[in-house]
Amino acid sequence: MTVDAKPVAELPDPRDYGLAVVGEEELPAELTSLVAEVRSLVDAVAHTRAGDEELSAARASVAEAAARLRGGPRHEIGTMVRHIRDGGRVEYGTLTNLVAGPTNAAAPPLRLDTAPEGGLRAQVRLNGTYQGPPGLVHGGWLAALLDQALGAAAGAEGMPGLTAHLDVDYRRPTPLNTPLEITSRVTGTERRKVFVAAEIRHGGEVTAEGTAVMVRIDLPGEEGA
Numbered sequence: 001m002t003v004d005a006k007p008v009a010e011l012p013d014p015r016d017y018g019l020a021v022v023g024e025e026e027l028p029a030e031l032t033s034l035v036a037e038v039r040s041l042v043d044a045v046a047h048t049r050a051g052d053e054e055l056s057a058a059r060a061s062v063a064e065a066a067a068r069l070r071g072g073p074r075h076e077i078g079t080m081v082r083h084i085r086d087g088g089r090v091e092y093g094t095l096t097n098l099v100a101g102p103t104n105a106a107a108p109p110l111r112l113d114t115a116p117e118g119g120l121r122a123q124v125r126l127n128g129t130y131q132g133p134p135g136l137v138h139g140g141w142l143a144a145l146l147d148q149a150l151g152a153a154a155g156a157e158g159m160p161g162l163t164a165h166l167d168v169d170y171r172r173p174t175p176l177n178t179p180l181e182i183t184s185r186v187t188g189t190e191r192r193k194v195f196v197a198a199e200i201r202h203g204g205e206v207t208a209e210g211t212a213v214m215v216r217i218d219l220p221g222e223e224g225a
């Protein structure tokens, strides 16, 4: 197995695949702050102590807000968002990605940055709407976070692909409402396969870890790279 990472300059441009791209900086601040407000709304709804009258009034306000927002979509499904990360690294993701999409209120605010030791690193805090067992993060969400970090690690090295195989080990319970650290990196390549590893830590201790085989998307002009 060899590590054969492509320089970031060769990161494929999704437009070469016929996909629309929007720069993160082009998203209106009004939209990103609305997304943050809806995340907070979902948490508030899940844990509200409001009485019946207030619940009815809130339902009417939410229905009114939804009516204002309906209409043709601003961006078609499949639109990619271009992020410029620390050090000028360019990263693409789907705009409404369930784990990291900046316009998806169902996604936690997740930003994977280049780690000084190599690979990617993010900090995330998951509120009570990510609950599985009492007080703990849902295991499926931990797998989703790991999958995202694993895919992004391959993408960050110019080798975007689809997850073919994902292994997750849950080592310790992962608590809600506390900072979690996510790390990921490429560990090797073999033909179109990219081997990646990732961890989630709480208080410095690994609570969940995963490895995956990502299969590289064939790039234009490349065969069996």
Ligand SMILES: CCCCC/C=C\C/C=C\C/C=C\C/C=C\CCCC(=O)SCCNC(=O)CCNC(=O)[C@H](O)C(C)(C)COP(=O)(O)OP(=O)(O)OC[C@H]1O[C@@H](n2cnc3c(N)ncnc32)[C@H](O)[C@@H]1OP(=O)(O)O
Residues within 6 Å of the ligand: 012, 013, 014, 017, 091, 092, 093, 147, 148, 149, 150, 151, 152, 154, 155, 156, 160, 161, 162, 163, 164, 165, 190, 191, 192, 193, 213, 215, 217
């Ligand atoms: C579309 C263009 C986009 C351009 C994007 C540009 C930039 C984007 C940059 C970065 C992206 C950033 C972040 C991404 C973040 C998160 C990602 C989330 C990940 C997901 O959410 S993703 C959804 C779930 N995922 C799927 O929906 C996959 C369904 N699946 C398939 O689409 C096929 O199954 C596929 C394509 C995987 C393979 O199919 P295929 O026909 O292309 O290739 P083939 O079968 O020949 O396999 C080739 C080699 O992989 C080995 N291999 C195959 N399967 C394996 C397995 N299960 N375990 C171990 N090894 C396996 C073979 O053994 C062979 O290995 P060998 O070379 O040794 O023979």
